[in-house]
Amino acid sequence: MIPLSPEVYFASLADYNQQVLLAVFAFLTAGAVTILATIWRFEHWFKLASVVLAAAWLHLGWAYHLGYFAELNFWDYPIGVLCLVQAALLLGFGAVWGKGEQPERMSLGGIVMRLALIGLPLIGWMTGRPWEELGAFGTAPGPTLLFTAAVLLSAKGLSRVLWIIPVLLSVPALIMAFSMPVWQDLLVVLVPVLAASAFKRNVPESSE
Amino acid sequence: MMDRRHFVSLTGAAGLSAALPGPLLASGNTLLSRVIPSSGEQIPVLGMGTWITFNVGRSKKLRDTRLKVLEAFFQGGGGMIDSSPMYGTSEDVIGYCLTKLPSQKRLFSATKVWTRTRSLGIQQMETSERLWKEDQFDLMQIHNLVDWQTHMETLNQWKADKRIRYTGITTSHGRRHGKFEQIMREQKFDFAQFTYNIADREAEARLLPAAADRGMAVIINRPFQRGALIQELEGKPLPAWASEVGVKSWPQFLLKFVLSHPAVTCAIPATSKPEHMIENLEAGRGIMPDAKMRQRMIAYLQDL
Numbered sequence: 001m002i003p004l005s006p007e008v009y010f011a012s013l014a015d016y017n018q019q020v021l022l023a024v025f026a027f028l029t030a031g032a033v034t035i036l037a038t039i040w041r042f043e044h045w046f047k048l049a050s051v052v053l054a055a056a057w058l059h060l061g062w063a064y065h066l067g068y069f070a071e072l073n074f075w076d077y078p079i080g081v082l083c084l085v086q087a088a089l090l091l092g093f094g095a096v097w098g099k100g101e102q103p104e105r106m107s108l109g110g111i112v113m114r115l116a117l118i119g120l121p122l123i124g125w126m127t128g129r130p131w132e133e134l135g136a137f138g139t140a141p142g143p144t145l146l147f148t149a150a151v152l153l154s155a156k157g158l159s160r161v162l163w164i165i166p167v168l169l170s171v172p173a174l175i176m177a178f179s180m181p182v183w184q185d186l187l188v189v190l191v192p193v194l195a196a197s198a199f200k201r202n203v204p205e206s207s208e
Numbered sequence: 209m210m211d212r213r214h215f216v217s218l219t220g221a222a223g224l225s226a227a228l229p230g231p232l233l234a235s236g237n238t239l240l241s242r243v244i245p246s247s248g249e250q251i252p253v254l255g256m257g258t259w260i261t262f263n264v265g266r267s268k269k270l271r272d273t274r275l276k277v278l279e280a281f282f283q284g285g286g287g288m289i290d291s292s293p294m295y296g297t298s299e300d301v302i303g304y305c306l307t308k309l310p311s312q313k314r315l316f317s318a319t320k321v322w323t324r325t326r327s328l329g330i331q332q333m334e335t336s337e338r339l340w341k342e343d344q345f346d347l348m349q350i351h352n353l354v355d356w357q358t359h360m361e362t363l364n365q366w367k368a369d370k371r372i373r374y375t376g377i378t379t380s381h382g383r384r385h386g387k388f389e390q391i392m393r394e395q396k397f398d399f400a401q402f403t404y405n406i407a408d409r410e411a412e413a414r415l416l417p418a419a420a421d422r423g424m425a426v427i428i429n430r431p432f433q434r435g436a437l438i439q440e441l442e443g444k445p446l447p448a449w450a451s452e453v454g455v456k457s458w459p460q461f462l463l464k465f466v467l468s469h470p471a472v473t474c475a476i477p478a479t480s481k482p483e484h485m486i487e488n489l490e491a492g493r494g495i496m497p498d499a500k501m502r503q504r505m506i507a508y509l510q511d512l
Contacts, residue, residue, distance in 0.1 A: 003296050004263050005480070012265050072265050072296040 004072050006180045013140070014132040016068045020139050023063070027056055027138025031117040031147060038103050038110055045102050046159075049151045050094025056138035056147070058087040064140060079172060086165040093159050100154040112150035112190065116143045123184035135185070141173045142185035149191040153198055163195045239285035239492040242473045244374070245423040246398045251316050253467050254492035255288025256281050256485070257429060257478035263296035271304050273480065278305045280482040282312050284489035290401075290427065290476045291340075292320040292351050293332050299339040307341060317342050318399075318427070320351035320378060321359050329359050333366075347399055349376035353384060353391070360395060374398035380429050382410050392418045401427040404472070406465045406509060407437060416471040425473040431466045432459065432477060447508050453501065454494040459484070463491035465505050468498070 004012075017024060030052045037045050061083025070076035094100075103109040120143045124134040137143040148166045155162060170191040177185035241250040261277075264270035281289075291298045299319065306312070319336045321329045333348060348363055350356045356377060363375040376399030379388045385402070392400055392415065400419050404411040408430070419426045432438050441458040455461045459477075466475045477488050497505060 003260055003294065005260050007480075008264050008267075008270065011267055011270060015265070015267065072263055074294060074296070 002073060002075070002176065002179050008072065009176075009180050010129070010133045012069065012072060013135065014130075016064065017132050017134075017136075017139070019068075020059075020063055023059055024136050024139050027059070028117065028136060030055070031113070031137045034151070035110070035113050035117065038113075039105055041102060043102075046098055046100025046151075046154055047095050049100075049154075050090045050098050053148055053151060054087045054090035054095060056144050057083050057090060059138055060141065060144050061087065075172060079169060082165050082169060086162070089162055089165070093162055094155075098159045099156040100151075100159055101156065103154050107153075108194075109150045109153040112153075112194070113147055115187070116146035116150060120146065120184045120187065123187075124182070127183045135182070141169065142177065142182065142188050145170055145173055145188050145191050149194045153194060155198070160199070163198065167192050167195050239287075239489060240467075240496075241287075242425075244398065244425045244473065246374070246425070251474055252285055252287035252314070252492060253472075253474055254286055254463070254489055255290060255316065255318070255427070255474050255476040256286055257476040258289065258291040258298040258302060259295050259429075259478055260434075261478040261480040262291070262298035262301045264301055265297050271301055274301055275305045275308055276482045277480060277485050278302075278309060280485040281489070282309065282314060284486055285314070285492070286485075286489060287314045288316040288318050288347075288427070288474050288476060290318045290429075291336075292322055293336060294320070294322045294351060299336055303339045303341050316346045318347035318349065318376070319345060320349040321363075322351035322354055324355040324358070326358050326362055329355070329362055333362075344370065345372045347374040347376050348372040349378045349399065349401060351378055353377065353379060353387065356391065360397075374425075376401060376425075376427070378402065378427075378429070382408055385410060385415060389414050389418050392422055392424060397424060399425045399427055399473075401429055403430040404428045404466060404469070405431045405433060405437065406462055406506060407433060409506075412469070416469060420471040426471050428466050428472055428475040431463055431475045434478075437462055441509075441512070444512055447504075449501070449504065452495070453497050454490070456490070457487060459488055460491040461505065463488060464497055465502060467492065468496040468502055 034049050061080045065076040065080030121134045170188050173188045239252040350359045366372045378401035380403045
């Protein structure tokens with residue numbers, strides 16, 4: 001039950017992107033630095049990635065959901081609040097107490113990060129959407145969810161609690177992707193798939 | 209057969225939004241009206257819904273396209289505009305459009321309260337007043353039964369204080385008809401709003417008779433299943449006998465079916481296009497199908 005039409009959604013997204021243009025470039029840069037840090041083998045990579053993600057989720061919740069789209073779609077109120085919670089969790093269980101591995105350059109996490117940062121907007125453009133009507137990492141849900149999932153593949157121990165909200169929010173993101181449609185955001189289906197694989201990988205094998 | 213595209217091209221609708229032909233719409237061929245049982249007041253049988261269609265945010269460009277829809281609506285004889293706080297910026301957009309139109313005596317303002325608790329309900333209704341720029345709503349409805357017992361008290365108080373003229377309660381999509389009927393039979397509301405169309409006819413069994421029994425006016429939402437029925441029927445031939453009741457297109461066929469039920473007071477199709485508004489309003493004129501034709505209409509669609 002989405003209370004806005006595709007016409008209004010894309011017009012609003014273009015208007016929103018214009019308003020947060022600086023943030024779009026800032027988060028694209030931050031995302032690129034996060035990826036480069038995997039190539040440079042930065043020792044505290046997971047903490048760095050968590051700080052970048054915390055800023056992204058804070059912006060997503062505050063500016064996108066609560067600040068803009070909640071006026072149009074009542075579902076954005078609770079989603080925006082969950083984004084702010086996720087930002088806090090990323091600071092706590094990611095940046096401060098977090099534990100994570102350093103992903104290899106061409107690991108699954110590395111590939112999905114690149115997909116989220118560059119691939120999704122590119123796919124959206126190839127489906128015929130003008131640049132201003134495309135979502136980007138840190139400023140729109142689809143790329144932010146996917147980038148987060150890519151980083152969380154490296155999470156260990158309690159840091160895996162960081163999966164809960166992205167998996168939950170992949171549901172409304174996919175509903176919007178089908179409804180409007182936002183074809184590139186259908187790749188958000190990877191979020192629960194990657195979560196399942198991450199948890200399965202960490203389950204100890206049976207001793208039988 | 210005439211689909212939306214043919215109707216629109218014949219009416220020259222490409223230029224219609226720029227200069228609506230007054231003589232064509234004010235030709236004396238006025239919309240039929242029905243009586244509100246609790247007061248005897250008459251309202252036009254066609255109103256306008258605003259779910260999704262008027263939720264356009266702050267874009268002036270999109271708001272001005274909705275202004276043209278409202279212009280067509282009033283010029284065509286429409287009366288009730290129905291909205292809700294649930295519909296995003298729809299109420300704000302309605303208020304924007306109404307300030308740009310000459311004072312509309314025919315406007316029948318209808319909105320809803322959609323929250324829990326008395327204090328939040330009052331706050332929400334006062335926000336609606338501010339957004340619509342209305343001192344007194346004609347109709348305030350409890351949306352989808354949310355906290356209905358609490359809001360019913362407030363609405364009755366507001367009606368006694370003349371802050372609103374009528375009270376109502378709504379549901380949609382065929383949800384909670386059992387509970388809705390119970391409320392209709394046990395409580396006093398001036399209006400009941402629910403879904404009814406040629407494909408969703410459950411309301412015929414209980415809700416429409418209950419409204420008639422209780423002297424409640426009936427507002428019908430989703431007469432087109434939000435466009436799904438029109439899309440399904442596009443390209444399929446209209447029956448030749450549809451012209452006997454002045455039907456030239458599938459939207460008119462669907463609306464005339466709804467409006468021809470004797471218990472229905474008003475239907476509120478939603479649209480974002482002025483040419484579709486004009487086409488819809490045509491269904492509120494002339495002859496309505498009788499019981500025998502209604503059966504033919506149902507059978508024809510079942511055979512398609």
